[in-house]
Amino acid sequence: MLIEIKNMSKNxxxxxxxxxxxxxxNLQIDRNEYVAIMGPSGSGxxxxxxxxxxxxxxxxxxxxxxxxxxxxLDDNSLSAMRNKEIGFVFQNFNLLPRMNSVxxxxxxLIYAGIPKAERRERALNALEHVGLxxxxxxxxxxxxxxxxQRVAIARAMVSKPGILLADEPTGALDSKMGEEIMLLFNxxxxxxxxxxxxxxxxxxxxxxxxxxxxxxxxxYSDRPNSLFDNQATEMTE
Amino acid sequence: xxxxxxxxxxxxxxxxxxxxxxxxxxxxxxxxxSVIAMLSIGEGAKRQAIxxxxxxxxxxxxxxxxxxxxxxxxxxxxxxxxxxxxxxxxVIKEIVPGVVRVASQAELNTDVKYADKSSKSSVIGITxxxxxxxxxxxxxxxxxxxxxxxxxxxxxxxxAGVAKTLFKHKDPLGKMVKxxxxxxxxIGVLQSKTLFTExxxxxxxxxxxxxxxxxxxxxxNRFTQENVLASEIQQITIQVASSDKLLETAELVKGILxxxxxxxxxxxxxxxxxxxxQEEKERQIYNFLLGAIAAISLLVGxxxxxxIMLATVMERTREIGIRRAIxxxxxxxxxxxxxxxxAISITGGLIGVVLGVSLSLLISVFTDVxxxxxxxxxxIAFGFSVLVGISFGYLPAKNAANLKPIDSIRYE
Numbered sequence: 031m032l033i034e035i036k037n038m039s040k041n042x043x044x045x046x047x048x049x050x051x052x053x054x055x056n057l058q059i060d061r062n063e064y065v066a067i068m069g070p071s072g073s074g075x076x077x078x079x080x081x082x083x084x085x086x087x088x089x090x091x092x093x094x095x096x097x098x099x100x101x102x103l104d105d106n107s108l109s110a111m112r113n114k115e116i117g118f119v120f121q122n123f124n125l126l127p128r129m130n131s132v133x134x135x136x137x138x139l140i141y142a143g144i145p146k147a148e149r150r151e152r153a154l155n156a157l158e159h160v161g162l163x164x165x166x167x168x169x170x171x172x173x174x175x176x177x178x179q180r181v182a183i184a185r186a187m188v189s190k191p192g193i194l195l196a197d198e199p200t201g202a203l204d205s206k207m208g209e210e211i212m213l214l215f216n217x218x219x220x221x222x223x224x225x226x227x228x229x230x231x232x233x234x235x236x237x238x239x240x241x242x243x244x245x246x247x248x249x250y251s252d253r254p255n256s257l258f259d260n261q262a263t264e265m266t267e
Numbered sequence: 268x269x270x271x272x273x274x275x276x277x278x279x280x281x282x283x284x285x286x287x288x289x290x291x292x293x294x295x296x297x298x299x300x301s302v303i304a305m306l307s308i309g310e311g312a313k314r315q316a317i318x319x320x321x322x323x324x325x326x327x328x329x330x331x332x333x334x335x336x337x338x339x340x341x342x343x344x345x346x347x348x349x350x351x352x353x354x355x356x357x358v359i360k361e362i363v364p365g366v367v368r369v370a371s372q373a374e375l376n377t378d379v380k381y382a383d384k385s386s387k388s389s390v391i392g393i394t395x396x397x398x399x400x401x402x403x404x405x406x407x408x409x410x411x412x413x414x415x416x417x418x419x420x421x422x423x424x425x426x427a428g429v430a431k432t433l434f435k436h437k438d439p440l441g442k443m444v445k446x447x448x449x450x451x452x453x454i455g456v457l458q459s460k461t462l463f464t465e466x467x468x469x470x471x472x473x474x475x476x477x478x479x480x481x482x483x484x485x486x487x488n489r490f491t492q493e494n495v496l497a498s499e500i501q502q503i504t505i506q507v508a509s510s511d512k513l514l515e516t517a518e519l520v521k522g523i524l525x526x527x528x529x530x531x532x533x534x535x536x537x538x539x540x541x542x543x544x545q546e547e548k549e550r551q552i553y554n555f556l557l558g559a560i561a562a563i564s565l566l567v568g569x570x571x572x573x574x575i576m577l578a579t580v581m582e583r584t585r586e587i588g589i590r591r592a593i594x595x596x597x598x599x600x601x602x603x604x605x606x607x608x609x610a611i612s613i614t615g616g617l618i619g620v621v622l623g624v625s626l627s628l629l630i631s632v633f634t635d636v637x638x639x640x641x642x643x644x645x646x647i648a649f650g651f652s653v654l655v656g657i658s659f660g661y662l663p664a665k666n667a668a669n670l671k672p673i674d675s676i677r678y679e
Contacts, residue, residue, distance in 0.1 A: 085673045113594020141594040
């Protein structure tokens with residue numbers, strides 16, 4: 031099992047008021063799954079994503095990533111985890127505006143201590159993989175929204191992480207570009223990557239093979255996507 | 268993160284806000300420049316002082332006739348003192364241990380003439396030891412030797428100023444000059460000396476370049492003092508083996524002279540080395556103050572860096588969040604911002620070095636103040652500026668590193 035969450039809760043205080051963002055969640059995600067996590071805003075889906083992405087830690091309960099207890103890791107190990115195992119794709123791309131595409135993509139490899147030549151080659155390969163060979167020397171400001179998100183996906187994939195975490199990846203794009211990005215995710219899934227999508231749009235969620243609904247910090251439903259009947263039967267077995 | 272990446276990011280940060288970076292640097296620039304300029308002024312003063320005392324001889328004790336009015340002179344003569352004499356010099360040389368050389372000198376202010384030109388000079392009768400003791404350097408020819416001294420030869424060595432006045436660009440060697448009413452042959456010319464502008468003890472300031480040296484034997488035989496009460500010689504210079512024996516030797520000399528002069532204080536004893544040490548102490552306090560003022564301006568520069576770095580960290584909160592999300596450790600973020608502060612201080616430091624060096628050159632060219640830049644002062648100033656960058660960049664960098672990635676990535 032790639033991800034195993036047991037009896038996990040998260041609460042934090044906001045302006046002195048205790049908020050239970052997640053209540054006793056149990057969840058398992060296997061390698062090469064394609065999961066959409068859905069829910070209205072404030073449901074706790076972003077908190078869940080942050081914890082899965084090692085940006086945040088749960089208050090109680092256990093989170094095992096590849097059988098490693100993430101709660102027990104120190105700050106440096108969490109950084110290494112984000113660097114090597116997690117690929118983030120954000121709604122607003124979160125590229126560094128002063129750097130060109132290839133340098134943005136190289137960034138995780140820099141923190142991983144990969145030598146310059148190898149870094150450059152892997153970054154160019156990643157950009158080629160997302161179809162941006164022509165735009166490697168452009169800065170984010172010189173790219174369209176769809177192209178920026180492709181750069182962000184290339185950055186997320188460049189260190190070959192165990193999991194790709196996408197938080198509303200099409201939220202800032204028009205529907206045509208959004209569809210293109212979703213096709214790219216589908217392709218990455220077919221190549222064997224594990225993908226978790228956070229979205230509130232059914233249309234986007236429909237690309238995934240498993241859909242989890244979260245509401246008020248609880249898992250409301252967790253079912254295979256009926257559009258993929260084959261996998262659905264497989265999973266129930 | 269690799270160092271190369273830190274530096275690259277730091278420099279691009281500077282380039283992005285050129286004007287702001289420059290303003291931040293100004294504090295460091297002026298700080299470094301003033302440290303260098305101040306230290307060079309202090310060093311210049313020190314070198315000038317050392318040169319002055321070297322001219323007087325750091326291992327020398329100088330016994331000088333006191334300048335006295337005619338009445339005072341009559342009084343001491345009535346009390347049996349003969350004034351400074353060759354005999355005093357002889358006794359000192361024989362009795363006092365640790366004395367290497369003793370040179371007597373007699374002086375006369377008179378005109379020295381060649382052809383139609385004339386120069387007001389101090390004619391000084393000396394013994395051949397003199398050149399070894401007083402740091403005189405020959406420009407051409409030779410100094411008076413023992414043989415010439417023993418035979419009372421009428422030869423002279425000209426100070427650079429006298430030679431220039433009398434001979435312009437001609438070669439003075441071998442020419443005859445008229446001193447008072449006597450003819451002397453020029454056998455040597457001294458190198459030019461810096462002006463002796465300060466009074467040291469009983470030694471009045473004078474221009475050493477107008478000196479004319481002749482053998483003391485010839486002096487005593489050819490010239491007569493106008494004042495019959497005048498003493499035989501005006502100065503005895505005593506060279507001791509090592510400078511730590513100066514004070515006790517001076518005490519012995521004083522004892523001998525007291526006896527020989529029947530307790531008349533018609534002479535004074537000057538120890539250039541002791542005066543130099545005393546002056547050095549006073550100058551150290553002064554230099555310390557100058558340095559402290561310069562250091563304060565560097566400190567203010569450092570606070571400027573801290574201020575701008577705190578603003579930069581705020582501005583780039585989101586960038587920090589992104590970097591943390593893709594795997595930057597706290598230490599990577601820390602290194603990035605410290606590098607940026609250091610980049611500002613190094614660049615400012617380099618500009619400051621250039622400014623400081625030019626400033627001290629300009630000071631020495633356009634004012635009477637002597638400056639001298641020792642390499643170590645440049646390294647100190649520059650090193651201090653880098654230190655300021657590190658220490659004042661530390662707090663903002665630590666703030667940056669301690670930002671929670673989850674909060675900073677959402678920061679707008």
